Amino acid sequence: xxxxxxxxxxxxxxxxxxxxxxxxxxxxxxxxxxxxxxxxxxxxxxxxxxxxxxxxxxxxxxxxxxxxxxxxxxxxxxxxxxxxxxxxxxxxxxxxxxxxxxxxxxxxxxxxxxxxxxxxxxxxxxxxxxxxxxxxxxxxxxxxxxxxxxxxxxxxxxxxxxxxxxxxxxxxxxxxxxxxxxxxxxxxxxxxxxxxxxxxxxxxxxxxxxxxxxxxxxxxxxxxxxxxxxxxxxxxxxxxxxxxxxxxxxxxxxxxxxxxxxxxxxxxxxxxxxxxxxxxxxxxxxxxxxxxxxxxxxxxxxxxxxxxxxxxxxxxxxxxxxxxxxxxxxxxxxxxxxxxxxxxxxxxxxxxxxxxxxxxxxxxxxxxxxxxxxxxxxxxxxxxxxxxxxxxxxxxxxxxxxxxxxxxxxxxxxxxxxxxxxxxxxxxxxxxxxxxxxxxxxxxxxxxxxxxxxxxxxxxxxxxxxxxx
Amino acid sequence: xxxxxxxxxxxxxxxxxxxxxxxxxxxxxxxxxxxxxxxxxxxxxxxxxxxxxxxxxxxxxxx
Numbered sequence: 001x002x003x004x005x006x007x008x009x010x011x012x013x014x015x016x017x018x019x020x021x022x023x024x025x026x027x028x029x030x031x032x033x034x035x036x037x038x039x040x041x042x043x044x045x046x047x048x049x050x051x052x053x054x055x056x057x058x059x060x061x062x063x064x065x066x067x068x069x070x071x072x073x074x075x076x077x078x079x080x081x082x083x084x085x086x087x088x089x090x091x092x093x094x095x096x097x098x099x100x101x102x103x104x105x106x107x108x109x110x111x112x113x114x115x116x117x118x119x120x121x122x123x124x125x126x127x128x129x130x131x132x133x134x135x136x137x138x139x140x141x142x143x144x145x146x147x148x149x150x151x152x153x154x155x156x157x158x159x160x161x162x163x164x165x166x167x168x169x170x171x172x173x174x175x176x177x178x179x180x181x182x183x184x185x186x187x188x189x190x191x192x193x194x195x196x197x198x199x200x201x202x203x204x205x206x207x208x209x210x211x212x213x214x215x216x217x218x219x220x221x222x223x224x225x226x227x228x229x230x231x232x233x234x235x236x237x238x239x240x241x242x243x244x245x246x247x248x249x250x251x252x253x254x255x256x257x258x259x260x261x262x263x264x265x266x267x268x269x270x271x272x273x274x275x276x277x278x279x280x281x282x283x284x285x286x287x288x289x290x291x292x293x294x295x296x297x298x299x300x301x302x303x304x305x306x307x308x309x310x311x312x313x314x315x316x317x318x319x320x321x322x323x324x325x326x327x328x329x330x331x332x333x334x335x336x337x338x339x340x341x342x343x344x345x346x347x348x349x350x351x352x353x354x355x356x357x358x359x360x361x362x363x364x365x366x367x368x369x370x371x372x373x374x375x376x377x378x379x380x381x382x383x384x385x386x387x388x389x390x391x392x393x394x395x396x397x398x399x400x401x402x403x404x405x406x407x408x409x410x411x412x413x414x415x416x417x418x419x420x421x422x423x424x425x426x427x428x429x430x431x432x433x434x435x436x437x438x439x440x441x442x443x444x445x446x447x448x449x450x451x452x453x454x455x456x457x458x459x460x461x462x463x464x465x466x467x468x469x
Numbered sequence: 470x471x472x473x474x475x476x477x478x479x480x481x482x483x484x485x486x487x488x489x490x491x492x493x494x495x496x497x498x499x500x501x502x503x504x505x506x507x508x509x510x511x512x513x514x515x516x517x518x519x520x521x522x523x524x525x526x527x528x529x530x531x532x
Contacts, residue, residue, distance in 0.1 A: 010524070012521070410515055446506070
């Protein structure tokens, strides 16, 4: 843009994601007529196209038409997972497996949740794992013990082999590893080789991870031939378990000052692990390089939002998934002021650096309670969510509604732009919006000049209206 | 004329087809400017790729 009076143009495009901590303004001048926004101050209910364009996220539709209730009261989906049983017939059988209210339930891709087990404690945090063509379930309940299901029996069964009453588990190097035992909060247990229902025989055992350090083991992830052990929620630390056999299993401290809040917010993306701590969202690779250096936090662009605007008293009930179909790492948390998990922090790792957005932050989207990646009826890996009112949902559908009726607002907002100079007074002449038309309807464009109230108008997406039906 | 199908990859009925540009005459003086787009409609989508803005640059202000 010339530094003297005259006409100028700026093609405003998108070169960054949500970064609420980067400040309210960007002083860059257009270069060769182009002004790439390095960040956005609002990016809600959107994901990014690969050229950076914000696109309204899809809606969500119910998997089950009939609400899951107990004695007439809707019950919450505490956890949900997709299980494929191999069997011996040469083709896998899909079941959705869930912990709902006080029950374990299955759904045969028919839209109906069937009861498998009753009488569990309500409102605990579950974990799921598949081992030996069976699905395993455990929870933070100190009353309920781990259970397993073979995909065809009418009910689940208690995990055999005298396991400890663990809260979560992870398959690693041919064994089931588990932790979260209330009476031994820093003890990591492992089963016998190849048998997740043998916890006392040859090859089984345990490893203590800094016992009585003020933290407990909060999560496990198998990564690059090692088991990564997360502790929290106070002092925070991460540890590595190396070796392949009890004869050479070893614990190596990895980092302190960063740890995990729970098992269900840890997951892999690409060649890395991402996880939530009370301090922010992290990647293991960045943590390996920079430790607890705050500038290396994955959530650095939105860190104040994470630290100040989430309900940290229920942070340990969060969920996270790798939605590979869109290249998104997604975490579900409760916003400050409530306990319902109503906001999604979304990290698009297809970009370098990744780009953040939120779902449900400024405008309610689907209020979830748990997340999972599940193959839908068309065999596509999609984002699913369970809610507190007895429904499971398939998310990111083509229709831009939740439950076929509820609207939500997609919105993005730039920082204040001075087009290269705040000293020069400038006059807006016009704007040309280039978009992929989605239908014969409008979107809102707003612009705010200095301290004035925002001016808004509606832009018609129909374009050549005469050609519309 | 065929029905319009949401998210259909072929949007021929829209005239603008796969891509469209719409003009809006903006006005007003500014030193710093913030822009925002939003879409709140039931079942309605939005995917904006860029906005070309034309401005006239005036003199230096001491306000």
